[in-house]
Amino acid sequence: MLTFCPTGPATSVEDVPLSPSSATACAVIAASAPARVRDTLAAQPDGAVAVVHRGSQAVYVEVQGHCLGVVAATATAVPCALQVAGDVVPRAARAEIRGGVLHLDDVALRIGRIRDVRVPRLPGVPADGPAPLSHAEVAALVGVGDGLTPYGDDVLCGWLGAHRAAGIATPDVDHAVRALAHRTTLLSATLLDCAVRGEVLAEFAAWLRSLGTAREPAAAATLASIGHTSGLGLLRGARRALTALGIRAEVAA
Structure with missing residues (x-):
């Protein structure tokens, strides 16, 4: 948020x-x-x-x-x-x-x-398909939470950003997000569209680049500090996606 x-x-x-x-x-x-x-x-x-x-x-x-x-x-x-x-x-x-x-x-x-807002690519992704996320799960997230960027939308942005970084398309989730975008704020709907396109915060990109390095805990903490809950939501969604894709990410922020 x-x-x-x-x-x-x-x-x-x-x-x-x-x-x-x-x-x-x-x-x-x-x-x-x-x-x-x-x-x-x-x-x-x-x-x-x-x-x-x-x-x-x-x-x-x-x-x-x-x-x-x-x-x-x-x-x-x-x-x-x-x-x-x-x-x-x-x-x-x-x-x-x-x-x-x-x-x-x-x-x-x-x-x-x-400014380059494109998500960095993650090499060597084991999975060849998207992490499971049903239409019902997307519907339970879009617009859920307070503020200009509800927490549920932040989770989805993290999930989408992680998939773009992995180079894995998510057509079903993309379609569901765009179909439900009217349920959230204009700003948050725009940021969801950015995430579908692989456009992310600099702090999110820095965290992805830090995965598996000594910089990861600090990068995660920086991302988690954004907004009241926005950074935490991004981390939650991205970690869910990365875990399902076979990519390890530290849990502690």
């Missing part, structure tokens, strides 16, 4: 001259983002988008039925978000897209560095 703090003032904003493509913009902030977020914004027509969640460290908007975020450097960098420097994000009484650039009020968020 992820939660956010009350809205606070934005900092680290650089004043720049106005350009024809951003006639009302008074400032620009550099941001990093996954390639798919960049491409999604670039494909959108100019116009307003709805702000669905706002806080001092994270703002989320709706773009064509999906949630795109703007998060501070101190916040969890979910794989559907732009990330900016500093510990706060701009205020967001309104949001719009102009020329493929997301604006929060009159602050333009220009994407420079691309």
Whole structure:
């Protein structure tokens, strides 16, 4: 479960001259983002988008039925978000897209560095098929829990991310997750879609890379510390999948 703090003032904003493509913009902030977020914004027509969640460290908007975020450097960098420097994000009484650039009020968020959110591949996976997970089990998890990312969804994201890392397709579970996505929050549904695509948190990727090494306990503890229960849910789902696939993972976080 992820939660956010009350809205606070934005900092680290650089004043720049106005350009024809951003006639009302008074400032620009550099941001990093996954390639798919960049491409999604670039494909959108100019116009307003709805702000669905706002806080001092994270703002989320709706773009064509999906949630795109703007998060501070101190916040969890979910794989559907732009990330900016500093510990706060701009205020967001309104949001719009102009020329493929997301604006929060009159602050333009220009994407420079691309963040790689692809799950790392795990070598030597013994299994050649997915771990068992029935439609009924998926239905018992989607949307179950509190906050913007319910715990049940986090478990599913971990399960899916582990399978993408193992290079094993899960078409039945993918279909069930997408069919039931309306039962959860927009942000969590978007993160489930990211997991189906093999897009994950950096902390989750780091934990997968650490499996079987001396770094594993520390990486697991870092992942477990995310949100109130999000990291724990990711670990639970991933460990369930990895165990069924014949891959050992430490149980203690």
